Amino acid sequence: MNEETKIGNKIRVKIFNISGDRVYFCDKTVAVQVFTETNNPIVLLDKVSEKDLKKIIGKCEYQFRKGVGYKGEIFRLKFKEIRGSNVIFFRFRKENRKLKINKNDTLKLDLKELKYIYPLVLSPDLTDNGFQWSENYIIFPYEYGEKQPVNSFKLSQEAPHIYNYFSSHFNEIVQQSTYNRRIQNVKEFYGLIRVGKYSYSKFFVAIRDNTKLNACAIKWIKTHWGEYKNPVFDNHVSYVPVSSMEEANYVVSKLRDPTVEKLVQKIFDTRSIGSRLPFKIPKYEIKP
Numbered sequence: 001m002n003e004e005t006k007i008g009n010k011i012r013v014k015i016f017n018i019s020g021d022r023v024y025f026c027d028k029t030v031a032v033q034v035f036t037e038t039n040n041p042i043v044l045l046d047k048v049s050e051k052d053l054k055k056i057i058g059k060c061e062y063q064f065r066k067g068v069g070y071k072g073e074i075f076r077l078k079f080k081e082i083r084g085s086n087v088i089f090f091r092f093r094k095e096n097r098k099l100k101i102n103k104n105d106t107l108k109l110d111l112k113e114l115k116y117i118y119p120l121v122l123s124p125d126l127t128d129n130g131f132q133w134s135e136n137y138i139i140f141p142y143e144y145g146e147k148q149p150v151n152s153f154k155l156s157q158e159a160p161h162i163y164n165y166f167s168s169h170f171n172e173i174v175q176q177s178t179y180n181r182r183i184q185n186v187k188e189f190y191g192l193i194r195v196g197k198y199s200y201s202k203f204f205v206a207i208r209d210n211t212k213l214n215a216c217a218i219k220w221i222k223t224h225w226g227e228y229k230n231p232v233f234d235n236h237v238s239y240v241p242v243s244s245m246e247e248a249n250y251v252v253s254k255l256r257d258p259t260v261e262k263l264v265q266k267i268f269d270t271r272s273i274g275s276r277l278p279f280k281i282p283k284y285e286i287k288p
Contacts, residue, residue, distance in 0.1 A: 048266070052259050058280030062240045062251060064207065066275050067121075067233030069193035070138065072099045074169050076120060077107060077137040079224045085111055087225065089137065111225075113159040116141045116150075118229050119221040123208045123236040131206075131216040135224075138232050141166075141190055145200050149191040166190045200230055201241030205251045209236050209273050213264055215255035217248035238275035247284040254281045 070076075077089035078101050087109050093102040109117070120138040125131060139162060141149045149155075156163040166173065166189075174189055186193065202220060207213040218239075220228040233239045242248045254260065260279055268274060 047262050048259060053263075056257070056259055056263060056279055058278070060277040060279050060281045061283045062205070062242075062277075062281055063198075064205075064238040064240045064275040064277060065196075065198055066194055066209070067235045067237040067239060068138075068195060068199070069235050071173055074166075074173055075139045075192070077117070077139065079135065079137060080106060082111075082225060087111060087114060087117075089117075107161070107165060109159070109161050113162055114223075114225060114227070116155075116159050116162055117223075118232045119223060120234060121206060121218065121231045121237055121239075122234045123210065126206055126208050126214040126216045126237065128214060131218050133221060137223075139165075140192070140232050141188075142195065144230070145197065147196050148186065149188045152188060155188075155190075194235070198241055199232070201243075203242050203245055203248045204231065204233075204239050205242060205248050205255075206233060206237050206239040207255065207273070207275075209238055209275070210271055211273075212261060213255050213273065215252045217245060217252050219245060219248075238273075242284070246286075250284045251281060254279065 073092055073094055076092045076099060078092070080088040080090050082088075089107045089109070090101050090103055091105040091107055092099040093105070094100075116139060117137050118140040119133065120136040121131075122134055122136060125134050141155055141159070141162065143150060150158070152163065155166075170189065204218045205215060206218050207215050218231055221231050222228050240251070242251065255277075263279070264273065267278065
């Protein structure tokens with residue numbers, strides 16, 4: 001157990017229900033306070049025991065990171081069809097603060113421009129039954145492995161339709177990203193935030209940032225044009241790169257433990273589950 005994550009002494013608590021302007025005594029039980037890097041929740045020892053906590057709470061040796069920040073109406077796409085040497089994607093529009101496919105608005109790209117189109121993994125893709133990709137894509141104007149987007153000259157030469165598309169939406173993109181570009185030093189106006197060396201791997205473990213973790217092992221995804229590509233994770237997903245599918249399955253098994261799932265409900269506000277996990281997960285060791 002690391003210095004930042006520890007379990008305090010037992011405390012006795014009384015539970016009350018509030019109905020209108022009246023407060024009713026409900027029950028009494030025992031709880032402990034869990035001290036983590038981000039918060040210090042009090043955990044009732046009802047559905048989990050102190051023994052469970054001591055076994056599970058501790059240092060997670062995997063650093064999960066929040067997915068990329070981007071303007072969904074501009075960057076997110078849905079595949080429509082391949083027509084000759086062109087690929088057609090549907091765009092999205094915002095409706096009541098949610099993104100919806102706009103079947104009256106498409107983006108036409110040359111086949112060579114697919115270099116900058118990647119599979120996008122959304123939070124609902126991480127289900128109780130594992131990873132189920134919803135077949136969304138994102139424009140990701142980066143060379144593989146790089147933190148900074150390709151420069152505007154290179155993008156205009158290699159992907160002229162994408163470059164012109166970004167240019168036509170310059171004001172919308174800049175309004176969204178001025179502050180984010182400043183804090184992350186992104187050099188081009190169409191750069192995404194939270195892109196780093198950790199964004200690239202053959203294998204990942206991903207978790208949701210709301211409701212429940214639903215940890216999933218994810219590898220490169222086959223696109224509609226037959227190419228396997230590195231997934232890009234939405235900002236409502238936290239993820240960590242790993243070295244093999246065996247390691248991914250090892251981490252997933254830890255995070256899908258029923259007691260861990262119960263603790264998530266107790267430790268986090270499930271509307272916003274943090275990426276710093278206070279669960280004891282040592283680094284995977286390859287068996288000889």
